[in-house]
Amino acid sequence: xxxxxxxxxxxxxxxxxxxxxxxxxxxxxxxxxxxxxxxxxxxxxxxxxxxxxxxxxxxxxxxxxxxxxxxxxxxxxxxxxxxxxxxxxxxxxxxxxxxxxxxxxxxxxxxxxxxxxxxxxxxxxxxxxxxxxxxxx
Numbered sequence: 001x002x003x004x005x006x007x008x009x010x011x012x013x014x015x016x017x018x019x020x021x022x023x024x025x026x027x028x029x030x031x032x033x034x035x036x037x038x039x040x041x042x043x044x045x046x047x048x049x050x051x052x053x054x055x056x057x058x059x060x061x062x063x064x065x066x067x068x069x070x071x072x073x074x075x076x077x078x079x080x081x082x083x084x085x086x087x088x089x090x091x092x093x094x095x096x097x098x099x100x101x102x103x104x105x106x107x108x109x110x111x112x113x114x115x116x117x118x119x120x121x122x123x124x125x126x127x128x129x130x131x132x133x134x135x136x137x
Contacts (some may be wrong), residue, residue, distance in 0.1 A: 050082030
């Protein structure tokens with residue numbers, strides 16, 4: 001959707017990064033490149049499944065490596081997925097404070113239920129919700 005507006009995007013798969021580096025126990029060029037890409041971005045979209053009614057530990061490890069104000073002035077969008085409608089507020093009490101702790105300008109946090117995906121692809125209603133957030137830029 002951002003590419004339609006001439007924006008470049010990059011996917012960072014945290015699960016592909018070295019675990020020892022994510023835990024702060026080792027240095028890693030891959031992790032350094034990932035955090036540098038975040039620092040250079042204008043817009044950050046963080047997506048995570050719901051785990052224990054919050055975001056994953058993997059996402060927390062990644063953001064824990066960033067110093068205060070690392071996301072200052074950047075627009076951040078959070079997307080959290082899950083099966084239970086009862087967790088719909090999870091991005092509000094999880095992702096929004098996570099972004100705020102790094103001085104990000106949080107534009108939106110969304111929750112998407114598993115049934116809003118069709119064969120792993122966002123359905124039309126979810127796509128429109130995300131599109132409306134992105135069009136606000």
